[in-house]
Amino acid sequence: MIDKNITFFHRNKDSGFSINKVFQNFISALNNSRIIQYYLPSLGARPISLIKNLIFALKNRGEINHVSGDVHYIILALLGKKNVLTIHDLVFLKNSKNKIDYYYKYIFWLYLPVKCASIVTCISENTKREVLNKVNSRNIQVIYNAVGSEFICADYPEINNGFDILHIGTAWNKNLENVINALSMLSNYKFRLIIIGKLSEKQKDILIKSNILYVNKFDLSDSQIYNEYCKCHIVSFPSLYEGFGMPIIEGQSVGRPVLTSNIEPLKEIANGSVIYVNPYEIESIVLAFESLFIDENLRNNLILKGKKNAERFKPETISLQYLKLYEKLLK
Incomplete structure (x- = not known):
């Protein structure tokens, strides 16, 4: 049992709760009354926002500090204390607008935080390799x-x-356009595509056509998201880029066969418990969906493998692994 406070720093609430939600999954399992959680006051990556957040973290830091989300620079305010930095992915570099933006984020979101953290955790071997x-x-x-x-x-x-196909996400990396184009070639089967996430005008046009x-x-x-998993027959997740891939294990936990990309991570x-596709080849996605439509044994086999x-x-x-890490910091 850790006899020190564990202080978590999360990004501003207006940044979205996806990463914070993932962290709450293991924080709740820690079952430790000495957990303190803070949400940073400022939103965005402007220098003034960084300064405000760094001052906030400096005032509220504890003996053990854990930085989650895409606010890696907060580690700079925790020097002299035991600190953990979790890196989910490097999409912040991939989304850089220009070279100046890239190097700004490289220095303050990656290089300095990694060098200054007591321990860095990555959510996959792939993210670790990228770092x-x-x-x-x-x-x-x-x-x-x-x-x-x-x-x-939940019962299948x-x-x-027909089949209800649950597709999680509408961002560029979620590959919705290729899924739509693939399914349009399977008009001889009965199915409905359930899309979670706001659609762009371009995506709406593709769907209409x-x-x-x-x-x-x-x-x-x-x-409500859990209910969507329960109601669906197939989880569609042939992403082009991910730091982890939560819909894979969420769908498998509910007991649904998952279609995903043959890329890392x-x-x-997935560890061989899904049906893989080449996310860039529509024909590959077509064949995978068709196999799931016609082969009940395949679906049942994937469900069993997925649960395991x-x-x-x-x-x-996961919480046990983090507890061991915090204990290691205190030695």
Whole structure:
């Protein structure tokens, strides 16, 4: 049992709760009354926002500090204390607007934080490799994300009016356009595409032209998202880039077959318990969906493998790994 306070610093609440939600999965399992959580006061990456957040962190830092989300620079305010930095991905570099923006983020979001952190954790081996390709460090280890305890197994729904395909996310990396184009080639099967996330005008146009049946939902609560997993027959997640891939283990925990990309870290997280596709080739996605439509044995086999795979990501398992890490810091 840790006899010191563990202070978590999360990004500003207006930045979204996706990363914070993932952290709450294992924080709740720590079952430690000495946990303190702060949300940074300023939003964005402007220098004035960084300064305000650094001052806030300096005033509120504890003996053990853990920085989550994409506010890696907060580590600079924690020097002299025991601190942990978790890096989810390097998409902040991939989304840089120009060279100045790239090097600004490289220095304050990656290089200095990695060099100044007591320990860096990455949520996949792939993210660890990406970090080490840009910054040399000996204090990096992998601790996976934990799946939410609310994602419990549910009975597989009857296939009466066709398959409900749940597609999570509409950002560029979620590869929705290729999924739509693939499904438009399977008009001889009955299905409905359930899309979670706000659609762009371009995506709406593609959907209209595809002539496939779809439903769009967004701003859902955790319980509503869980219900969508329960109601679906197939989870669609053929992403182009991910730091981890939560929908894989969320879908598997509920007991649904998952279609995902044959890229890292999705291969690492799925560990052979899914049907893989080449996310850039529409024909590959077409064949995978068709196989899931026609082969009940395949679906059942993936469900069994998926449930076993999801066991690796239980909150209790992940929280124990972090407890050992905090204990190591105190030695």
